[in-house]
Amino acid sequence: MSTIPDTVSGPVRLRLAPSPTGFLHIGSAFLALLDVAFAKQHRGQFILRIEDTDQKRFVAEAEEAIYDGLRWLGLEWSEGPDVGGDYGPYRQSERLPLYQAAAEELVKMGRAYYCWCSPERLDQMRREQQARKLPPKYDRLCLGKTEAERKQLPGYTERPVVRLLMPSEGQTTIDDLIRGPITIENALIQDTVILKSDGYPTYHLAAPYDDHAMRITHITRGEEWISSTPIHWQIFDAFGWEPPAIAHTPLLINADRSKISKRKHPWAKVSWFRDEGYLPEAVINYLGSLMVHVPDPNNPDPSIDRDIFGLDDIVRHFDLGRVDPSGKIVDLDKLNWLNGHSIRALEIGELIDKVRPFLETARLHVAGDPKLAPALALEQERIKRLKEAPEAVSFFFRDEDYDAKLLVPRGADANRALELLRASMQTVEEVAAGETGWKAPALEAAFRALAERLGLKTGKERGQLIGAGVMRVAVTGRTVGPPLFETMEILGADTVRRRMQAALEMLAGLASGAQRSAVR
Numbered sequence: 322m323s324t325i326p327d328t329v330s331g332p333v334r335l336r337l338a339p340s341p342t343g344f345l346h347i348g349s350a351f352l353a354l355l356d357v358a359f360a361k362q363h364r365g366q367f368i369l370r371i372e373d374t375d376q377k378r379f380v381a382e383a384e385e386a387i388y389d390g391l392r393w394l395g396l397e398w399s400e401g402p403d404v405g406g407d408y409g410p411y412r413q414s415e416r417l418p419l420y421q422a423a424a425e426e427l428v429k430m431g432r433a434y435y436c437w438c439s440p441e442r443l444d445q446m447r448r449e450q451q452a453r454k455l456p457p458k459y460d461r462l463c464l465g466k467t468e469a470e471r472k473q474l475p476g477y478t479e480r481p482v483v484r485l486l487m488p489s490e491g492q493t494t495i496d497d498l499i500r501g502p503i504t505i506e507n508a509l510i511q512d513t514v515i516l517k518s519d520g521y522p523t524y525h526l527a528a529p530y531d532d533h534a535m536r537i538t539h540i541t542r543g544e545e546w547i548s549s550t551p552i553h554w555q556i557f558d559a560f561g562w563e564p565p566a567i568a569h570t571p572l573l574i575n576a577d578r579s580k581i582s583k584r585k586h587p588w589a590k591v592s593w594f595r596d597e598g599y600l601p602e603a604v605i606n607y608l609g610s611l612m613v614h615v616p617d618p619n620n621p622d623p624s625i626d627r628d629i630f631g632l633d634d635i636v637r638h639f640d641l642g643r644v645d646p647s648g649k650i651v652d653l654d655k656l657n658w659l660n661g662h663s664i665r666a667l668e669i670g671e672l673i674d675k676v677r678p679f680l681e682t683a684r685l686h687v688a689g690d691p692k693l694a695p696a697l698a699l700e701q702e703r704i705k706r707l708k709e710a711p712e713a714v715s716f717f718f719r720d721e722d723y724d725a726k727l728l729v730p731r732g733a734d735a736n737r738a739l740e741l742l743r744a745s746m747q748t749v750e751e752v753a754a755g756e757t758g759w760k761a762p763a764l765e766a767a768f769r770a771l772a773e774r775l776g777l778k779t780g781k782e783r784g785q786l787i788g789a790g791v792m793r794v795a796v797t798g799r800t801v802g803p804p805l806f807e808t809m810e811i812l813g814a815d816t817v818r819r820r821m822q823a824a825l826e827m828l829a830g831l832a833s834g835a836q837r838s839a840v841r
């Protein structure tokens with residue numbers, strides 16, 4: 322089924338290699354899902370490596386954010402800094418001696434060299450290149466020189482870096498599993514720093530070194546790294562290591578095709594999705610829809626895909642070779658739609674559990690209230706994100722202020738609204754006292770009879786009473802909400818009557834105010 326040739330001996334191993342920036346980027350989650358799908362499909366392993374060579378200090382919370390995000394999505398790793406494994410340590414800052422030895426060996430092999438150029442000299446060189454309209458590239462002043470020789474020249478610094486010697490000729494061809502062969506001229510790539518003067522490696526040494534050391538068979542990473550791959554391939558070549566298979570994945574982008582940045586776009590962070598009340602299964606479903614086609618067995622047309630699916634379906638149908646390389650737009654409308662579906666699929670008990678933290682945050686302390694389950698069951702049809710739940714159910718638990726003008730339905734005035742509400746009050750009293758009990762069907766029947774008695778014939782006229790009309794606003798304080806008679810049943814006769822009474826007074830005020838201004 323897969324279009325990827327099986328050339329790897331031994332277990333398939335993929336890694337996610339995030340830098341601890343303080344959050345898990347949604348693009349990393351996309352990659353992790355792709356890795357997990359591919360690894361599971363090949364009964365392989367998914368490994369987590371923390372690339373923390375850019376910072377001097379270990380920041381526990383920054384790593385936690387990565388773990389939390391992946392675990393929330395249900396994307397588990399079998400080796401990593403927190404769970405250990407045979408090829409650790411999995412935190413690059415704990416592997417410095419390995420990289421330092423590798424850099425030294427590369428220098429001995431003549432594939433890398435020390436560079437003593439001071440930052441000022443490099444700056445000066447860059448400015449001159451700019452002035453001459455040349456691409457910025459290290460001019461190899463230090464190449465082939467001993468320390469003593471270099472010392473004679475200006476712009477010398479005591480603490481050297483190590484630069485990789487890129488071949489000045491030839492090309493590197495990357496057999497990208499998604500994009501096909503990509504060929505890059507070696508001469509376009511400068512001699513990159515692989516070991517910094519403080520003894521820390523750069524990404525260009527640490528990543529290929531670890532991909533080999535950790536027996537990674539398939540590298541997947543965002544397309545922004547394509548130009549780095551020829552550098553890494555030089556390192557594999559110098560050591561005589563077989564490079565892993567590689568796929569440069571499509572980037573996730575905004576609807577306007579811009580980059581998703583953590584400063585401007587809150588959805589850059591996986592934690593945002595959790596905080597907004599998305600369910601992890603909906604996020605997985607959504608990310609999966611960007612990388613896999615899941616056929617719909619109920620549709621005779623094989624080109625029609627299924628919209629709703631889970632991780633198992635993704636694993637079953639994933640084909641790395643068929644991933645479309647173009648940028649993938651993060652469409653929150655579609656995600657909202659999927660999330661609404663996931664919310665409706667929850668058992669009411671599960672929904673209550675998931676909504677509880679959102680209620681607490683909104684200071685709606687109603688977790689133990691028996692009205693919560695039926696109220697949420699009604700709202701379950703409508704809410705798209707768990708975060709909407711407190712606002713959606715709050716009126717079940719407290720009388721809320723609203724603008725009296727909402728009580729006057731479209732096409733009517735305050736007097737007419739008052740008339741309708743007075744008649745409704747009588748109907749409500751009758752049902753409350755009646756034998757059928759305070760139940761939605763009884764309320765519905767009674768209000769249907771009332772509408773007839775009042776001569777409300779068209780849907781529009783009846784809407785003045787129920788729909789978005791005076792009864793809905795009197796009972797809920799809003800013009801939109803769940804089915805009204807079910808809502809009234811949950812609220813109970815006392816609450817409904819109390820709220821209607823308050824609404825009658827508000828309307829009376831409005832009606833007499835209107836009269837006064839008419840007289841004036």
Ligand code: GLU
Pocket residue numbers: 337338339340372528541542543546
């Ligand atoms: N540390 C890099 C990142 O954060 C990893 C790139 C790669 O996967 O090679 O994107």
